[in-house]
Amino acid sequence: MTDNIHLKKAGLKVTLPRLKILTILEQAKERHVSAEDVYRALLASKEEIGLATVYRVLTQFEAAGIVKKHHFESGQSVFELDDGGHHDHLVCIQCSQVEEFMDQAIEKRQQEVAEQAGFLMTDHSLNIYGLCKRCQ
Amino acid sequence: MTDNIHLKKAGLKVTLPRLKILTILEQAKERHVSAEDVYRALLASKEEIGLATVYRVLTQFEAAGIVKKHHFESGQSVFELDDGGHHDHLVCIQCSQVEEFMDQAIEKRQQEVAEQAGFLMTDHSLNIYGLCKRCQ
DNA sequence: ATGTATGCAAAACATTTGCACCTGG
DNA sequence: CCAGGTGCAAATGTTTTGCATACAT
Numbered sequence: 641m642t643d644n645i646h647l648k649k650a651g652l653k654v655t656l657p658r659l660k661i662l663t664i665l666e667q668a669k670e671r672h673v674s675a676e677d678v679y680r681a682l683l684a685s686k687e688e689i690g691l692a693t694v695y696r697v698l699t700q701f702e703a704a705g706i707v708k709k710h711h712f713e714s715g716q717s718v719f720e721l722d723d724g725g726h727h728d729h730l731v732c733i734q735c736s737q738v739e740e741f742m743d744q745a746i747e748k749r750q751q752e753v754a755e756q757a758g759f760l761m762t763d764h765s766l767n768i769y770g771l772c773k774r775c776q
Numbered sequence: 777m778t779d780n781i782h783l784k785k786a787g788l789k790v791t792l793p794r795l796k797i798l799t800i801l802e803q804a805k806e807r808h809v810s811a812e813d814v815y816r817a818l819l820a821s822k823e824e825i826g827l828a829t830v831y832r833v834l835t836q837f838e839a840a841g842i843v844k845k846h847h848f849e850s851g852q853s854v855f856e857l858d859d860g861g862h863h864d865h866l867v868c869i870q871c872s873q874v875e876e877f878m879d880q881a882i883e884k885r886q887q888e889v890a891e892q893a894g895f896l897m898t899d900h901s902l903n904i905y906g907l908c909k910r911c912q
Numbered sequence: 913a914t915g916t917a918t919g920c921a922a923a924a925c926a927t928t929t930g931c932a933c934c935t936g937g
Numbered sequence: 938c939c940a941g942g943t944g945c946a947a948a949t950g951t952t953t954t955g956c957a958t959a960c961a962t
Contacts, residue, residue, distance in 0.1 A: 711847055730890065730893055739893055743889055746885045746886070746889075749879055749881050753866075753879055753882075753904065759866050759906045759907065762869060762907070763906070764902070765901075765905075766886075766903075768899075768900040769898055770890060770896045770897040770898045770899070771896040771898070773893075
């Protein structure tokens with residue numbers, strides 16, 4: 641299975657917790673999940689994996705470039721599989737659902753703004769908060 | 777003094793802690809400060825104000841539109857006086873210094889992106905992370 | 913075998929809250 | 938005087954860590 645390769649390539653031992661967590665991230669209905677979400681999903685599938693391990697594994701995955709971590713307003717961090725493509729987020733303040741978008745014009749202007757300020761941009765995050773279609 | 781008016785207009789009693797905290801926000805070298813920063817500044821000026829009060833007052837100030845609260849990557853929230861004008865942020869990942877900017881083209885595109893997705897935008901935050909001039 | 917991962921419980925943070933006391937209008 | 942504000946300590950919610958045990962290679 642391709643998951644093993646993913647992990648090995650990242651220099652991580654192929655362990656059951658890591659595989660399970662990776663599977664959950666791949667099969668989650670919502671692409672953007674919190675550590676707690678992952679933990680609950682593990683419990684639901686009768687896995688004996690501690691919350692501490694979930695945090696440790698997600699942190700390792702982030703360092704390995706397997707997932708991306710975001711800090712929305714909610715207080716807890718959310719993770720999503722990193723498919724390599726950059727995008728920004730629309731976050732519903734009612735149902736917490738997250739949609740992704742990507743706008744070349746904005747990306748370009750950001751780069752220009754950073755340059756103009758003498759900043760060496762390493763990263764950026766743009767989140768639009770509001771009510772999604774269903775919550776209005 | 778204009779601070780009293782600020783507070784009264786917000787329906788807040790003019791108390792010593794509130795005045796002191798407002799003064800600190802106005803006189804801070806760095807416009808963007810954490811609750812802890814404010815608390816330390818109070819200690820430095822020999823004020824007997826608890827950290828809980830700092831949080832309470834800052835939260836009230838936010839509700840009253842006196843300050844804005846931001847969640848950068850750092851884990852703690854930072855506050856800045858709200859002068860009414862919207863702007864986004866350039867955050868130095870080394871020295872934590874924050875610069876402000878505002879770009880009409882980006883603002884406009886954001887609005888369009890939200891509309892296109894059927895989102896009713898209530899708020900948005902754009903943060904560019906990187907190394908500031910001095911830290912490169 | 914052996915170095916790395918894990919589970920559990922405890923610690924560490926940032927922030928909030930309950931409650932008795934104090935204070936501004 | 939008295940509603941509202943404050944200080945302190947304890948509670949909360951999230952994330953991290955120490956350590957003895959279990960597991961992958």
